[in-house]
Each structure stands twice: as C-alpha cells, then as structure tokens.
Amino acid sequence: MDNKLDVFRRELVDVQDIPLFWCIAEEWSQVESFEARPDDLLISTYPKSGTTWMSEILDLIYNNGDAEKCKRDAIYKRVPFMELIIPGISNGVELLQNMQSPRLVKTHLPVQLLPSSFWKNDCKMIYVARNAKDVAVSYYYFYKMAKMHPEPGTWEEFLDKFMTGKVCFGSWYDHVKGWWEKRKDHRILYIFYEDMKEDPKGELQKLLKFLEKELPEETVDKILYHSSFNVMKQNPNANYTTLATCEMDHSVSPFMRKGILGDWKNQFTVDQYERFEEDYEKKMKGSTLQFRSEI
Numbered sequence: 001m002d003n004k005l006d007v008f009r010r011e012l013v014d015v016q017d018i019p020l021f022w023c024i025a026e027e028w029s030q031v032e033s034f035e036a037r038p039d040d041l042l043i044s045t046y047p048k049s050g051t052t053w054m055s056e057i058l059d060l061i062y063n064n065g066d067a068e069k070c071k072r073d074a075i076y077k078r079v080p081f082m083e084l085i086i087p088g089i090s091n092g093v094e095l096l097q098n099m100q101s102p103r104l105v106k107t108h109l110p111v112q113l114l115p116s117s118f119w120k121n122d123c124k125m126i127y128v129a130r131n132a133k134d135v136a137v138s139y140y141y142f143y144k145m146a147k148m149h150p151e152p153g154t155w156e157e158f159l160d161k162f163m164t165g166k167v168c169f170g171s172w173y174d175h176v177k178g179w180w181e182k183r184k185d186h187r188i189l190y191i192f193y194e195d196m197k198e199d200p201k202g203e204l205q206k207l208l209k210f211l212e213k214e215l216p217e218e219t220v221d222k223i224l225y226h227s228s229f230n231v232m233k234q235n236p237n238a239n240y241t242t243l244a245t246c247e248m249d250h251s252v253s254p255f256m257r258k259g260i261l262g263d264w265k266n267q268f269t270v271d272q273y274e275r276f277e278e279d280y281e282k283k284m285k286g287s288t289l290q291f292r293s294e295i
C-alpha cells in the first residue's frame, strides 16, 4: 500500500463473530491454512497478558540463556505474530514460513480460530492468562498507542467494549475459558501472569519441565535477569521501540508500561469496579478458572 497511514485506526471486522483487525479478516484464508510444524511451540494469549514476557523467556531458553543471541532481532521477528498481516508492513504467516525450526509462534486467536494444523501436529502450546481488570487497563493504553486499533474512546467507553467483547480478539472471558477447557485434551501448559510475577523462578521451572529441558542454575538466573521488566524495558529488541512511531507511539504510552499486578486500582472508579465484578460473576459462572487480581 502506498499510503501507510490508510491502514491505521480502522474499524474491526468480524471473523466467525470475533472482531479482528480489518486486514487479518481480509487475509483470513492465509491464516486459516497456516502450516504448523510438529516442533513449533505456540505462545497463545489474550492481548496484554504477558505475551512478550513469555516470548523473551522462551527465546532465552531456546538459546541457553545467551542474551546476546536474543538481541539478534526484535521480538516480533524472533517470535512472529502468526495472524498479523498488515499490507506493506508485516505478514506473520510469511515470516514464519521463512523461519528455520524450531519456531516460536505467537498468537492471540481464541481457541476455535486456531489453524487446524496445530492440532493435527499435536504442537506444544503455552497459554498465558492475566486477570481481566489489569488486562482491560493495559489494553486501553495499548489501544491509544498502537494505531492498528480503532480509537478507544474514553476509559469508560473502552471498558464497556471490553466487557461486551467488542475489542480486537473478542471476549476476554471466552478466550481464557476456551483455552482452559482445551488444555484437558492437548499439550497445553496454562500459566498465569500473576504467578510469574509472584514466583518467576518457580514458573520458569514449570516451563523447563514442560519443554523437557534442563538448564544449570546459573543459566536459569541469567534468564530471569534478562526477562525481568526493567531489563526488558531497556532492551530495544524486547520493548517494541524499533517500530515506526506511526505504528506504536511510545510517547502516548510505552509498550513496557508498568508490568505490575493490580494497576486496575489506579484506573477503575468504585462504580466501574462494582459493575465489572457483578458482570464478571455472571460471565465466569460455572468455570473452575480462578484469577488473582491482587496478591
């Protein structure tokens, strides 16, 4: 496309009732027919749940803690965002096709939209989930700075959209529950952002076990250091500052924003909190999935 600006701030378009960026919807057949490989590792998340953090950790694991090797390229090139196809800017499917195995693959797709080749190949998958209120806040600031999204409106307006699933990648509630159910029958490790914050080493050990990989204590400590919020925030290959400002404007809100648990308390009014909680109970009723929004 000649005019890059034409791609931004456009309305979302539904694919099987899930709102997605207009260009993903337009190129959906490419995504649907994506060819997974048996040794692909999928990192699946609802947006703003710790995808980049998990991606950095896994790339560090794959490279035995060698932080210099992990600076070979930006995180969105090392761990391509499979379904992200933006004309003239990026094509996750092509990036992955041209990548050597073993590949780390990022997706935000709800479980029912995942290309079938992942199931056929019995790929290992890691799902990272984060509590809804912190995700809503993080997503609001991301909508403001990442121009592929439509304008978020006010926080109050955005919160309504979040609660009704009218945001990119659809309902948080359906997303976390969908993947939670699927883990029963597939090789899915379901991890919580809150647990990673509370006990990064313990969660890293879980990952290593899932990947059937052993690393010396010293390497584990190195990985924890290089994937910590403050170090990643300063790393241009992890913090998205290498993207053009027309795509992400960090002066509006940095991608590596706060990285904490419970920031929702600085954003929700009492009224919004009460409305949210009441609605949450209804939407999550019957699920065994439990989140912590404070520690």
Ligand code: PPS
Pocket: 045, 046, 047, 048, 049, 050, 051, 052, 053, 134, 137, 138, 139, 141, 142, 227, 228, 229, 230, 232, 255, 256, 257, 258, 259, 260, 263
């Ligand atoms: S995206 O765009 O959907 O892929 O975003 P995602 O990476 O899933 O989520 C971004 C939020 O994760 C925070 N983050 C971290 N928290 C703790 N430790 C580390 N290392 C880390 N890296 C990223 C990031 O700051 C975003 O959360 P908020 O609450 O906005 O700060």
